[in-house]
Amino acid sequence: IAVSTYLNYWWPNLPGWISGVVVIATLAFANLTSAKAYGTMEFYFAMIKVVTIIIMIVLGVMVIFLGLGNNWHAIGLSNLWSHGGFFTGGVKGFIFALSIVVGSYQGIEVLGITAGEAEHPKHAIVASIRSIVWRILIFYIGAIFVIVTIYPWNQLDAVGSPFVETFSKVGISGAAGIINFVVLTAAMSGANSGIYSSSRMLFKLSKDGETAKSLSKLSSHQVPYVSILAISGGILLGLILNTVFSALSKSTADLFVLVYSSSVLPGMVPWFIILFSELRFRASNKALMAEHPFKMPLYPLTNYFALISLVIIVIFMFINPDTRISVCIGAGFLVLLSIIFFVRERKHQN
Template identity: 65%
Template sequence: YEIVNSLVGSEMCIRDRFLLVANLASAKAYATLEFWFAMIKVVTIILMILLGFAVILFGFGNGGHPVGFSNLWSHGGFFTGGLKGFFFSMAIIVGSYEGIELIGISAGEVSDPHKAIVKSVKSVLWRILIFYVGAIFVIVTIYPWNKLDSIGSPFVTTFAKVGITAAASVINFVVLTAALSGANSGIYSSSRMLYKLAHEGEAPKTFGHVSKRIVPSHAIIGITSGIFVGFMLNVLAQFLNKSLANVFVIVYSSSVLPGMVAWFVILLAELRFRRKNPHLMENHPFKLPLYPYSNYFALIMLVVIVVFMFINPETQISVAVGAAVLIIAALIYVVKHQKDK
């Protein structure tokens, strides 16, 4: 009773139902929510970057003493942990950007995909440079890299440094919207993939149903139900045994390797498509630069990252679980299609 009561009254259940209703309403409702969720993150990061540069260049919030850029090369300089540490961190970066291929999935639900998709892809580079590289640059410039563990959240500390006393509450709100954004986009992309699988005979046909609002309603309900079941299992595991509290972290991080499969497939598919259809590429308005070398470079880097994930003790369990999931899924696929033959 205690477990069920905690689940029914939990904030996560409320958020789950909220996102379910939004995704069932229409693709426009999903896009509107995602716009505002993203806007909150974007405004917060831009504000942090601007305040960070004020601290670095003018000493704002630091007694008028500019921090400068010396922290970038002090305390051991670049790559103090060697290249191994760099490649270990790449697993986290890859996990952060998995799902970027959603741009392609949305092509079927925008009014002018030729313009919208091209514009979105081009803007991705600038978003990475500003919101990811820019934020990291400011953080490691203000705070020595070997003291980041002791300061807590760099975002909270940066806002607090310039006198924003409610910094912790602001960041907690932003983290909440970021979680909602991730779940919202996850429901959207997963439901569309499940809908596609249903039409190809790889999933139950009921998931191929489209509602009057032109959304794959059964697939959306199925994916949202899966999220809720996963949440219940996580709570149950923690209730029965506190040592199982990190089950969610293991399950989440184990998705990094399966998530990379989509990137492998996209890179290989483009190589094959352009090789077999050179006539379609003659006047194509949006070709990948440095093809095919860019494809081969990306494939090699993905393989290197996977190898280092197996080497890193902190990711060995996760990548092993991810590999097991891929192997089981591949075996099910082979057995199913052997029967069809």
């Protein structure tokens, strides 16, 4: 759905369902080919984003300290504390914003799932986790630092896309087209990793007898092709529903936003489970952990801090009128699945 919106920038008359079907077919084919094909595609998607953000940060720093694109009058750092200073919306506003941040980082746990298909998981997973910390500092915090330093925070609504404006400020023509291409690849990257992680989840559930046995079938390339097709079919169904509802009523155009935001709470469940699992695992395997080469620093304080933070975010999502409906839908979804799970477990026990 997002990809079709971005493609309309170049082809405004292109029906959204056509571009959506093409993207789904392309990503499904890549995932069906091999895990390596998925990784290669994800590598190039990530490289496009990384290169763009690095260029934006470098140019932004030159605008801030050298005045590039501003008649060589350095903007300086005053926008960071001017216009009301820090926490102008209060602590409540800060915590409200964290729900959006949490949604943006969901899926990061996919890194652990890849261990099963990595050639050297001990090295690959450790290196990836360490690099993620630096990537967050550079690509997220660095980019935000540049944006809020160049543009006063209370004028960002009028600016439009800060990335586009930053490139335009230094004289790069076609900035809007460049950024549109980047967000296009970012959307495809999100769908690509979603197909990969979800299909592996289905595969594991099938192996454990929690869902249809056919979902654990492997192709000659050793990929769970039935699970991949099932997930891709689910995405296609969402595309069809969005197309139909949008044609029936323009008010249903918010369906995408509602569904996405309602997934934030269910998306936090794996984090809760991972944090609790580590606490129990390390408590029951103290001898094994004594010589472990890669342990979480400040354990178990980091686990408790993360758990408390997530609980606070969920509470404030219920308090915030902008997220209340979405989080209630997410909570209802979790309750429904929990009931189904316990009913099935009871039947199996009987």
